[in-house]
Amino acid sequence: MTSEFFTNNRKALLEKLEEGSAVLLYSGIAPVKSYDQDMCPFSVNRNFYYMTGIDTQNVWLLLIKAAVRTVETLFIEEPDEYTIKWNGKMLTKEEATERSGIKSVCYMQDFEGRLASVGMAGYNVTDVYFAFDRLSMNAAPTRSEELARTLREKYPMFQIKNICRTISSLRAIKTPEEVACIRKAGDVTIEALKQMLRTAKPGEYEYQWQADYEHYVARSGLRHGFETIAASGENAVMLHYSDNNCVAKDGTLLLVDLGAEYQYYSADVSRTFPVGGKFTDRQKELFTIVREAMEIAKEKMRPGIATKESNQAVIDFYKKALRTAKLITDDSDVEKYYYHGVSHSLGLDTHDPCDRKVYEPGMVITCEPGLYVAEEGIGIRLENDILVTEGAPEDLIGNRLLEISEIEELMGR
């Protein structure tokens, strides 16, 4: 990603705000792994990254939109020799500018002083926005929440507001560079899966199949967007099963849901394979239903169509197909075998925030119908990543590892 991308994102954000607004975004802080280790991998806050291109911990971004001018300032930790000796290189002011396109970079010791000036003459800021992106009541307070509380106390003239929805709306539409990152992540994901099919064997543990897949991703220099799901047999009816600690037995299906991550853009791919290399007739029958559902849902992913229609199309198709497969006798029983939505937005987050109710060109979304038949020990999910365009939906993953013949051929060793 070039610094122009991040500069444009800030410009688009500021355009949406009234004069007299300030935005404070924080990069985050790495969690502590255990008493003696503070080297837990750091994962940057995605709203912050989207606006800066910087993935260093403990950095604040301050944006001000005033009548007279706009201001963009980064606050980073001052590099010091001791930390560098132990933990490696630290972000410099020059690097911060190069990545983000932000010319004004200060050290953290100036942060409080600058905050004090925000409400003063010259800027007249009245509204201060934070990204309040708490997921659970029980999570520890975020730095943004703590700073907001302090500002409320010390500078009661500020209105504290949440910027998340505004940034989500921008993030929902991807630029060609963003799509290229997701495409690359998808390509590596598929190649890694092929590697897994060549090396993993029936009777091995799910985590061994996982390891064969992840080995290739690691060798490609990519990371994982989320915990790999490798669920064999009846484990596959649990949607987010990631214990991966059971033996993948011959005769069962293995459902994998995984995604390599490139420049913080994650692919999200699901495939279902016969552990022994050959589908049974029943497995083929159910697999083919899900495969067809994927095409039916994808067809709906066109501009102007309501996003909920893709899922409805799957449900309508299942009402007939599951009858034929002797699973249901009543339409309302579909939800017994299919109990999630067919799509979510994809990007810097695996479940990317998205405020659109109608498909628009530039959206990247998943297409992931599933079928979960607990009584037969079968769970099937097939998932591709789709770019909505002016015309036909563009499938970034395509047919790869979706055809029964291709899968059986690859696994036939």
Ligand SMILES: [Mn+2]
């Ligand atoms: Mn998904």
